[in-house]
Amino acid sequence: MTAEGAPGGAGRVDPAQLWLSPEQPRRGRKPAFTREAITAAAVALADAEGIDAVTMRRLAAEVGAGVMSLYSYAPDKETLLDLMADRVNAELPVPRAPTGDWRADLKAIAHLQRALMLRHPWLPAALHGRRSLGPHALAFLEHALAALRPTGLDGAARLEVFAQLTGFVAGHVAHELAQQAATASPERTAAEVRYLATVAADGEHPELAEVLNAPARPVTPGATFERFLNRLVDGLDTD
Incomplete structure (x- = not known):
């Protein structure tokens, strides 16, 4: 998947900001989407058509949003991939304790x-x-x-x-x-x-x-x- 950064050439998001800080509500009208919903849509698109199909423009069309509005949820493509990878990692069952073997x-x-x-x-x-x-x-x-x-x-x-x-x-x-x-x-x-x-x-x-x-x-x-x-x-x- 080729790089497709946010407007202005923003760099990668600080991991602490991404994973340890809750998604901040924006002022004014309630946002139409959440980061979780955008990530779920990206995963569904990748599952159906492959990772190359996941572009910000295509994802915006899938969820019915403007392309620019998606950058408030995932400021660049690499961050979106991080979110997608962690979302599917939630499917991994984690045993309570190792067996010792x-x-x-x-x-x-x-x-x-x-x-x-x-x-x-x-x-x-x-x-x-x-x-x-x-x-x-x-x-x-x-x-x-x-x-x-x-x-x-x-x-x-x-x-x-x-x-x-x-x-x-x-x-x-x-x-x-x-x-x-x-x-x-x-x-x-x-x-x-x-x-x-x-x-x-x-x-x-x-x-x-x-x-x-x-x-x-x-x-x-x-x-x-x-x-x-x-x-x-x-x-x-x-x-």
């Missing part, structure tokens, strides 16, 4: 993140570069850091592990969605299979030939995600 807890966290990103396919791209964590994202982060306490890692390392896990899930879901789009074209998929078979048979790619001749593994999206996740989490070094 940090690997199992971490895998459970990853599965929750994957499910959220599949419900909102625009989220992996929107998370890139997000630095302003809202209250719902912070609640989930707090749980993840607590789940990692039994590792003995210091706070900075636990934060890095969570960031690594979230990056893995976002990247995997983006790939998963791209694969789904590709398999919608059977002709293209068949052509790619024929191409790889031809290359593997030329004698110059013995490693590839061995891989292609190996027994097939379950290739459902869920099974693939589970294998990759196990390799990541089970291989984490906490020394």
